[in-house]
Amino acid sequence: MPNTQAHTLLEQAYQQILEAYALMGYDTQRDDNFRETAQRAAKAAQELVRPIAEIHAEIDDLVSKTFPARYDHMVISKHNICFGLCPHHLLPVVYRVSLAYIPRERVVGISKLSRLIRLMARRPVLQEDLTHELAELLFKRLDSLGSAAYIEGLHMCMAARGVEAHEARLVTSAMRGIFIDQLPSRQEFLDLVTAAPLQLL
Numbered sequence: 737m738p739n740t741q742a743h744t745l746l747e748q749a750y751q752q753i754l755e756a757y758a759l760m761g762y763d764t765q766r767d768d769n770f771r772e773t774a775q776r777a778a779k780a781a782q783e784l785v786r787p788i789a790e791i792h793a794e795i796d797d798l799v800s801k802t803f804p805a806r807y808d809h810m811v812i813s814k815h816n817i818c819f820g821l822c823p824h825h826l827l828p829v830v831y832r833v834s835l836a837y838i839p840r841e842r843v844v845g846i847s848k849l850s851r852l853i854r855l856m857a858r859r860p861v862l863q864e865d866l867t868h869e870l871a872e873l874l875f876k877r878l879d880s881l882g883s884a885a886y887i888e889g890l891h892m893c894m895a896a897r898g899v900e901a902h903e904a905r906l907v908t909s910a911m912r913g914i915f916i917d918q919l920p921s922r923q924e925f926l927d928l929v930t931a932a933p934l935q936l937l
């Protein structure tokens with residue numbers, strides 16, 4: 737459910753951005769391509785960043801629907817592409833996220849892991865924090881034996897501006913439980929998720 741007060745503020749802000757671009761010589765006030773751009777941009781911004789209360793509520797819902805675990809092997813959800821926003825520049829980030837956990841008694845459906853990843857990314861959050869929070873969630877909320885998160889991020893603040901380092905990928909990983917203690921589990925996970933590097937462009 738979009739927050740109307742947030743929408744209004746965002747729309748006003750984008751209107752001001754258009755005015756700034758007009759000062760930079762672009763005809764944002766009369767060119768038809770910019771008609772209702774502030775409105776559309778505000779809507780897009782609210783799709784990129786979800787209200788935190790909604791995210792928490794959906795996560796509670798996701799982790800509450802678990803099934804008895806039939807085995808204690810590694811469960812992996814690999815190479816999930818999702819989108820977020822960097823808190824330093826408010827520019828989009830394309831993530832490729834891989835998660836694994838070793839269940840103790842309960843598992844979540846594999847599609848739920850993809851939803852969880854997409855949900856957690858839709859915040860203005862540092863990739864490093866996102867990585868640790870995902871590992872923590874799978875470890876604590878699923879009461880698992882261990883969890884691992886591996887994220888590659890293509891940050892528009894790195895790729896599109898200034899130095900145009902469009903090959904730049906930020907790689908982060910986080911481990912919990914037996915992924916810290918057992919080198920073979922950690923290596924198996926890393927081998928599986930790093931097999932093919934992120935190729936987007």
Ligand SMILES: [Zn+2]
Nearest residue numbers: 822824825893
């Ligand atoms: Zn940034």
